[in-house]
Amino acid sequence: MSDTGSVVIETDQGFIHSAGIQLAKFAGIAIAGLAAFIYLLWIIAGDAGSTTSGNAIDVENNSITIALREEPPQLDANRATDASSLVVLAHVMEGLLGYDIDSQLVPGVAERYEIRADGATFWLREDAFWSDGVPVTAKDFVFSWKRVVNPETASQYAFILYPIKNAEAINSGELPVETLGVRAVSDRVLEVEFERPTPYFDKLVAYLTYFPVREDFFNSTEGRYGADADMLLYNGAYLLTEWVHGSTMRWVKNPSYWNRENKGFLDEIRTAYITQDINAKLNLFKDGQIVDTHLLSPMLPTAMEQRWPIDRSMDGSVFYLEFNHRNDRITRNKNLRRALQLAQDSNELVYKVLKEPSYLPGVSLFPAWLTGVSESFQKEYPPVRHQMNVEKAREHLELARQELGLDEFPPLMMLAGDTPISLLAAEYYQQLFRKNLGLEFRIDVQIFKQRLEKMRQGEFDIVLSGWGPDYNDVLTYGDLFSSWNLQNRGRYNSSEMDSWIRIAQSELDPQKRMDAFGEIQRLLYEDVVILPMYERGFSFVVDSRLQDFRRRSVGPEVDYNYAYIDSSSD
Amino acid sequence: MLSYILKRLVQGILTVWFIATATFFAMHNVPGDPLTNDRAMTDTTRANLEAKYGLDQPTTTQYLIFLRNLSQGDFGISFVQENREVNDIIREHFPVSAILGVLAVIFAATGGVLFGALTALYRNRLPDYLIMFLVIMGISVPSFVVAALSQLSLVAFNNLIGFTVIPVAGWGTILHMLVPAMVLGLSTMAYLTRLMRSSMLEVTSSDYVRTAKSKGVPATRIFTRHQLRNAILPVITVLGPAIAAITTGGFVVELVFAIPGLGRYFVEAVQQLDYTVIMGTTVFYGAFLVFMVIIVDVLYGFIDPRVRLET
Numbered sequence: 002m003s004d005t006g007s008v009v010i011e012t013d014q015g016f017i018h019s020a021g022i023q024l025a026k027f028a029g030i031a032i033a034g035l036a037a038f039i040y041l042l043w044i045i046a047g048d049a050g051s052t053t054s055g056n057a058i059d060v061e062n063n064s065i066t067i068a069l070r071e072e073p074p075q076l077d078a079n080r081a082t083d084a085s086s087l088v089v090l091a092h093v094m095e096g097l098l099g100y101d102i103d104s105q106l107v108p109g110v111a112e113r114y115e116i117r118a119d120g121a122t123f124w125l126r127e128d129a130f131w132s133d134g135v136p137v138t139a140k141d142f143v144f145s146w147k148r149v150v151n152p153e154t155a156s157q158y159a160f161i162l163y164p165i166k167n168a169e170a171i172n173s174g175e176l177p178v179e180t181l182g183v184r185a186v187s188d189r190v191l192e193v194e195f196e197r198p199t200p201y202f203d204k205l206v207a208y209l210t211y212f213p214v215r216e217d218f219f220n221s222t223e224g225r226y227g228a229d230a231d232m233l234l235y236n237g238a239y240l241l242t243e244w245v246h247g248s249t250m251r252w253v254k255n256p257s258y259w260n261r262e263n264k265g266f267l268d269e270i271r272t273a274y275i276t277q278d279i280n281a282k283l284n285l286f287k288d289g290q291i292v293d294t295h296l297l298s299p300m301l302p303t304a305m306e307q308r309w310p311i312d313r314s315m316d317g318s319v320f321y322l323e324f325n326h327r328n329d330r331i332t333r334n335k336n337l338r339r340a341l342q343l344a345q346d347s348n349e350l351v352y353k354v355l356k357e358p359s360y361l362p363g364v365s366l367f368p369a370w371l372t373g374v375s376e377s378f379q380k381e382y383p384p385v386r387h388q389m390n391v392e393k394a395r396e397h398l399e400l401a402r403q404e405l406g407l408d409e410f411p412p413l414m415m416l417a418g419d420t421p422i423s424l425l426a427a428e429y430y431q432q433l434f435r436k437n438l439g440l441e442f443r444i445d446v447q448i449f450k451q452r453l454e455k456m457r458q459g460e461f462d463i464v465l466s467g468w469g470p471d472y473n474d475v476l477t478y479g480d481l482f483s484s485w486n487l488q489n490r491g492r493y494n495s496s497e498m499d500s501w502i503r504i505a506q507s508e509l510d511p512q513k514r515m516d517a518f519g520e521i522q523r524l525l526y527e528d529v530v531i532l533p534m535y536e537r538g539f540s541f542v543v544d545s546r547l548q549d550f551r552r553r554s555v556g557p558e559v560d561y562n563y564a565y566i567d568s569s570s571d
Numbered sequence: 572m573l574s575y576i577l578k579r580l581v582q583g584i585l586t587v588w589f590i591a592t593a594t595f596f597a598m599h600n601v602p603g604d605p606l607t608n609d610r611a612m613t614d615t616t617r618a619n620l621e622a623k624y625g626l627d628q629p630t631t632t633q634y635l636i637f638l639r640n641l642s643q644g645d646f647g648i649s650f651v652q653e654n655r656e657v658n659d660i661i662r663e664h665f666p667v668s669a670i671l672g673v674l675a676v677i678f679a680a681t682g683g684v685l686f687g688a689l690t691a692l693y694r695n696r697l698p699d700y701l702i703m704f705l706v707i708m709g710i711s712v713p714s715f716v717v718a719a720l721s722q723l724s725l726v727a728f729n730n731l732i733g734f735t736v737i738p739v740a741g742w743g744t745i746l747h748m749l750v751p752a753m754v755l756g757l758s759t760m761a762y763l764t765r766l767m768r769s770s771m772l773e774v775t776s777s778d779y780v781r782t783a784k785s786k787g788v789p790a791t792r793i794f795t796r797h798q799l800r801n802a803i804l805p806v807i808t809v810l811g812p813a814i815a816a817i818t819t820g821g822f823v824v825e826l827v828f829a830i831p832g833l834g835r836y837f838v839e840a841v842q843q844l845d846y847t848v849i850m851g852t853t854v855f856y857g858a859f860l861v862f863m864v865i866i867v868d869v870l871y872g873f874i875d876p877r878v879r880l881e882t
Contacts, residue, residue: 019790020692022791023794024692038677042745072652074652077654152619155616155620159613159616173614227654228654246831247831274741275829276826281829288729289735290741450607451601453609454602
């Protein structure tokens with residue numbers, strides 16, 4: 002009976018009582034010690050990347066607080082490729098042309114311009130200044146553009162300057178940088194020579210790769226251009242005055258901005274939060290800490306309960322299933338592709354599977370918001386009215402089987418991204434094609450960069466892919482499936498397609514040019530190059546006191562350039 | 572003693588070297604590289620970028636260059652944050668993670684010891700059942716759920732009061748830190764509570780406690796000197812690795828509460844195949860973990876005289 006002792010101790014009420022009191026004392030000491038320690042930490046941590054917390058809208062100081070999705074990698078416009086950098090740069094810098102509140106092209110640094118078959122001329126305004134008071138001149142554009150195409154800069158967006166004479170040759174190291182077809186006739190006149198006619202050049206110069214960079218300032222940054230708030234010169238409606246990496250930014254109204262009567266009404270915009278977590282953003286909005294956030298469909302009931310005015314916008318991008326057209330793939334067989342085309346319907350995907358109310362079912366590579374000659378492109382050139390037809394699909398599948406000389410189809414590889422929407426869509430198509438055609442698909446889920454690499458290597462039969470616009474012209478989508486486009490990762494190759502794209506690139510007559518896009522759209526359907534899935538949109542909410550905030554399809558996804566506070570509309 | 576520490580340090584360095592090497596080659600064998608981007612690049616642009624970052628060299632050469640730079644404490648420049656040195660990223664963001672982590676560990680340790688002692692003292696009675704139920708919840712509910720729920724409760728709480736008492740997310744003041752730290756420390760606290768409880772119960776039935784009791788030593792003295800002090804040893808053993816695990820594992824909490832810590836860079840670097848940042852954070856975290864374990868082992872010798880540190 003050696004362990005009876007413990008039993009005695011445990012059941013000894015007096016012991017428990019006094020030990021309990023002792024424990025309570027310890028707890029008290031611990032809590033006091035903790036409080037003291039926290040106070041100490043508070044003092045130490047004072048400057049370790051603090052985010053200023055304030056209210057979403059500060060009427061008194063005429064300022065707002067927003068959240069960014071990601072930390073901008075860097076703010077060198079010549080090299081930036083991501084959406085967050087675009088959002089910041091679109092507020093603190095300005096190109097030759099820009100977009101007004103309704104996404105129409107308007108003068109920026111250039112007060113007027115002329116586009117001819119062989120080139121273009123831009124006349125710069127007198128009152129456009131850099132943030133250090135020096136005027137923005139044509140030389141700043143020449144320096145910037147030469148820097149972009151210089152192979153040493155290795156700008157990933159250099160291709161967007163290829164319409165300029167010799168740009169492509171310079172970028173691939175065949176010609177010296179000095180031969181670029183752009184020169185400053187004077188401080189205020191910029192002359193551009195084209196490689197080939199480029200009727201949409203005005204839309205290109207609104208893109209951030211074309212933004213100006215001043216040579217003497219650039220050299221003074223010693224390779225750190227755009228790395229910090231003081232490593233950049235500004236000429237936009239706002240100035241970036243503070244940038245704590247990974248944490249906060251402060252955009253302040255630019256007092257010397259030429260167009261301050263129409264743009265940049267807020268004294269200050271603070272990006273106090275950087276998070277990709279959409280639920281966190283929703284909570285911040287609910288708590289009155291940020292002015293806007295977008296919503297996913299599961300959040301809509303909450304938003305309606307709160308009686309928030311929910312708005313919608315298209316984010317500009319189109320998502321589609323892209324086939325692998327390489328020789329060693331059975332998806333090269335057109336009857337197989339036709340069978341898959343006939344066996345699916347994007348309406349079902351969007352309305353029954355994804356259930357995102359702001360998404361539109363995909364009907365074409367060219368999304369609904371694009372303009373044609375004078376009105377909506379889809380109105381002027383209606384896409385083929387697709388009808389799901391399983392019976393016909395099976396006939397085409399049988400033809401494909403005979404043409405390919407197969408007894409039965411091997412499992413096909415479907416490459417997908419790791420986002421919830423992408424997975425949902427992939428699983429839907431997997432079961433749809435199994436049910437309708439008896440075809441087996443293996444879903445290969447990869448994170449972003451690995452999916453891109455597998456696309457580049459051609460390790461797929463079908464890939465869930467998508468495209469977002471760079472500039473506001475049909476061509477931003479239109480040349481995707483040319484044989485020379487590196488973006489054409491399924492290696493679709495058709496001389497008919499190529500010839501239509503050549504016309505679309507260079508034709509000066511708007512009607513003939515749009516006709517070419519109409520043909521491209523037809524060919525994409527008839528040749529089953531892709532299967533459109535959906536056009537992405539966002540439901541979003543904005544603080545009702547903030548007027549004229551915009552979410553855009555082209556340009557920055559969120560635009561506060563025209564926003565102002567109206568405290569009366571509470 | 573000194574030779575023991577030296578030996579452990581050499582072992583530690585070898586461990587870190589092994590971690591670095593394994594990560595390096597695993598990383599280079601993943602499809603794609605840091606340059607892969609949405610917009611396809613021309614061969615010339617790619618070649619230029621590869622030359623700029625030294626990616627055109629064979630992997631073994633890159634490895635040797637990496638080792639040489641590592642020996643000088645230089646991890647290079649991030650591929651994504653193109654103008655920032657990895658060392659700067661670690662220097663700027665690790666303090667945030669560390670503060671959050673230390674706070675979380677303190678919460679976890681104090682809570683764990685107190686609750687553990689309490690449950691042991693009131694074994695099989697209401698406080699025990701209640702706390703053990705919460706402990707099981709704390710261990711089994713993943714931190715992203717707890718984080719999201721606590722954030723939601725904060726919103727509700729602030730709405731109830733009428734103004735923002737405790738910030739919902741962000742970083743800067745002590746009020747920003749409290750809730751994330753608690754969420755981060757929760758599962759460790761639950762784990763420590765269980766550990767403390769079982770260790771307490773073991774001590775309670777030991778001979779020396781019975782002897783002390785029979786000698787007529789006062790109850791509070793038995794409780795603090797004989798029971799608590801001995802029962803706390805296993806808790807201290809796991810504390811070192813727990814500090815490292817909490818400090819490095821705060822990614823979810825950092826994401827949900829928009830905290831500019833290093834965890835976010837650690838995870839995003841992997842997704843973006845940002846080679847230099849992956850290596851920098853992995854080696855840094857690896858070294859940190861190894862170092863913490865060594866410190867605990869050494870400290871253990873002081874706390875428990877029975878442990879002799881010998882070579």
